[in-house]
Amino acid sequence: MKVILPVAGKGTRLRPHTHTKAKSLVNVAGKTVLAHIIERLQTVDVEEYIFITDDNGQQISDFMAQKFPDLKCSYYVQHDRLGPAHAVALGAPSVQAGDDLLVVFNDTIFVTDLAQIKGLCSDADGLIYSKEVEDYQRFGVNVLDGDMIVDMVEKPDTPISRLAQVGLYYLKDGAGFIEAIEATIAAGETVKGEYYLPSVFMRMIENGFKFKAPEIDAWLDCGKPETLLETNRFLLAGRHHVHGDVQESVLIEPVHVEEGAVIRNSIIGPNVSIAAGSEIENSVISDSIINTDNIVKCLILDHSLLGDSVSLIGSPRRMNIGDHSHIVMDQ
Structure with missing residues (x-):
């Protein structure tokens, strides 16, 4: 054939x-x-x-x-x-x-x-x-x-x-x-x-x-x-492959982490694939594809698609909020 x-x-x-x-x-x-x-x-x-x-x-x-x-x-x-x-x-x-x-x-x-x-x-x-x-x-x-x-x-x-x-x-x-x-x-x-x-x-x-x-x-x-x-999401269903370096993080199945990826102090999943060379730190990521050699820090990502060699860095917020508050942060 x-x-x-x-x-x-x-x-x-x-x-x-x-x-x-x-x-x-x-x-x-x-x-x-x-x-x-x-x-x-x-x-x-x-x-x-x-x-x-x-x-x-x-x-x-x-x-x-x-x-x-x-x-x-x-x-x-x-x-x-x-x-x-x-x-x-x-x-x-x-x-x-x-x-x-x-x-x-x-x-x-x-x-x-x-x-x-x-x-x-x-x-x-x-x-x-x-x-x-x-x-x-x-x-x-x-x-x-x-x-x-x-x-x-x-x-x-x-x-x-x-x-x-x-x-x-x-x-x-x-x-x-x-x-x-x-x-x-x-x-x-x-x-x-x-x-x-x-x-x-x-x-x-x-x-x-x-x-x-x-x-x-x-x-x-x-x-x-x-x-x-x-x-x-369909292809990851029933698969949970973690070959990278995961430090003090929570992984919610299914995720695919390639060898050479590093995850620190983050919550990853479900339905996330992270390619080799990427570093994820202090972030929450779900339903996303993170390609090779990315740097993601201090961010919440959902339904996101990152190409190769992306540097995406946010900043943590410091708050002092009293009782009965109602706060909506769209950005």
């Missing part, structure tokens, strides 16, 4: 964290988004990881060489922002006849058993993984007849389907899929100047290909600060 991972894109919804790093290298629950995805792909036999990058490609290749040095990787740059289908098509030189193909977009960490692919796809040509959602109006959805997809609707006004496409696709015939993308591009089938995969899949369905829409167990969005924190 070959895997295509489109990791281009500026990640504007995650700014300022993506001003200096690729969006797939943002941390959540102690690992980068990309590391979470690669680890989930270890359950299948992957021959080659094909990355579609932008000008942050060197960051991706350096990360893979450091964290996953034994994996075979190739890299292609998307110079023109012509959409996700165009990005996937750039991996064509690495996809040969007979290759099956998995396409994984990196805004989402998925929870599903990829080892079931062969069984799920025994009577189909591919899988377009889905998740039933309430706010179907926000997504492209799969419309089924039995267990086969017969239509795809982008952001429907009525609940014709609640099965949202999650950005995870399996194709038995990888080369045939690339050819279908190239035919779609040649036909100029764009939406606001960009090429999208639903047009490709509908072209294939009209030509007799059959696709199923299996539901994944969890769909963890990492595309915005608020959803990144939600994903952090």
Whole structure:
């Protein structure tokens, strides 16, 4: 199996964290988004990881060489922002006849058993993984007849389907899929100047290909600060890993403290991940992600996301307050 991972894109919804790093290298629950995805792909036999990058490609290749040095990787740059289908098509030189193909977009960490692919796809040509959602109006959805997809609707006004496409696709015939993308591009089938995969899949369905829409167990969005924190809470649930130096502090499970982090006289948790090199002192932190080499002193943080090498220092208050007082400090 070959895997295509489109990791281009500026990640504007995650700014300022993506001003200096690729969006797939943002941390959540102690690992980068990309590391979470690669680890989930270890359950299948992957021959080659094909990355579609932008000008942050060197960051991706350096990360893979450091964290996953034994994996075979190739890299292609998307110079023109012509959409996700165009990005996937750039991996064509690495996809040969007979290759099956998995396409994984990196805004989402998925929870599903990829080892079931062969069984799920025994009577189909591919899988377009889905998740039933309430706010179907926000997504492209799969419309089924039995267990086969017969239509795809982008952001429907009525609940014709609640099965949202999650950005995870399996194709038995990888080369045939690339050819279908190239035919779609040649036909100029764009939406606001960009090429999208639903047009490709509908072209294939009209030509007799059959696709199923299996539901994944969890769909963890990492595309915005608020959803990144939600994903952090989900991934930390049931995990309590403390490898750093914790001094005279209270940890409220679950938290993830990496080796090399130092915590003094603080209350940490729940749902906090703190990366190596960070120092936390005289602070209270909950529901937050603290990345590498931060200094946090004398602060109360909740639902916060700190990038790398941040220095955030407050000051303790001294008070002399009499009985029956009512004091509200918003700042």
